[in-house]
Amino acid sequence: EPEVTQTPSHQVTQMGQEVILRCVPISNHLYFYWYRQILGQKVEFLVSFYNNEISEKSEIFDDQFSVERPDGSNFTLKIRSTKLEDSAMYFCASSGGGPWDEQFFGPGTRLTVL
Amino acid sequence: RKEVEQDPGPFNVPEGATVAFNCTYSNSASQSFFWYRQDCRKEPKLLMSVYSSGNEDGRFTAQLNRASQYISLLIRDSKLSDSATYLCVVNGHNTDKLIFGTGTRLQVFP
Numbered sequence: 001e002p003e004v005t006q007t008p009s010h011q012v013t014q015m016g017q018e019v020i021l022r023c024v025p026i027s028n029h030l031y032f033y034w035y036r037q038i039l040g041q042k043v044e045f046l047v048s049f050y051n052n053e054i055s056e057k058s059e060i061f062d063d064q065f066s067v068e069r070p071d072g073s074n075f076t077l078k079i080r081s082t083k084l085e086d087s088a089m090y091f092c093a094s095s096g097g098g099p100w101d102e103q104f105f106g107p108g109t110r111l112t113v114l
Numbered sequence: 115r116k117e118v119e120q121d122p123g124p125f126n127v128p129e130g131a132t133v134a135f136n137c138t139y140s141n142s143a144s145q146s147f148f149w150y151r152q153d154c155r156k157e158p159k160l161l162m163s164v165y166s167s168g169n170e171d172g173r174f175t176a177q178l179n180r181a182s183q184y185i186s187l188l189i190r191d192s193k194l195s196d197s198a199t200y201l202c203v204v205n206g207h208n209t210d211k212l213i214f215g216t217g218t219r220l221q222v223f224p
Contacts, residue, residue: 044214
């Protein structure tokens with residue numbers, strides 16, 4: 001069964017450093033998303049991406065964040081200068097049937113900022 | 115009012131029991147509704163979409179009441195493996211972003 005994959009599974013970084021989180025969505029999907037979940041809290045939307053551009057972003061997704069689809073398979077989230085409060089699980093998701101279709105999540109990257 | 119509201123639980127039930135979870139949402143323009151399951155420190159996994167006519171998948175039945183902005187999930191014949199957090203999820207207004215509830219924790223004991 002096709003699935004979303006993410007790397008790395010765990011990233012530890014120092015405050016102020018840049019991190020890139022990588023995702024490979026399900027191959028025939030066209031809609032891509034990043035969500036995050038701070039420990040003990042609910043899953044929160046960060047950004048959606050379609051047709052090589054951002055279609056929507058949340059207030060959390062400020063200038064420190066960017067997304068890119070550098071090739072036909074990868075979808076990346078970059079945080080330019082990490083803060084302590086960026087520590088969270090970051091989930092990539094993809095959807096194939098349309099913007100209101102079911103979204104399938106990857107296993108997540110646990111980001112720890114020290 | 116929270117966008118998606120759920121009772122956090124925990125619901126502790128014996129194997130074989132029937133358990134029901136409820137959820138309310140605030141945006142009447144929401145168009146898609148889902149139940150996801152999340153195990154500890156894992157990703158949300160789609161359990162089922164929820165349709166106005168109601169839908170059933172094995173031991174799981176989901177119902178949607180648009181007039182009351184209310185979604186339910188019924189689990190029959192609970193198994194130990196059903197122990198998880200159940201997330202009520204809706205999409206936003208004219209948007210495909212998903213809005214998650216805080217989840218309801220279920221613990222099934224032998």
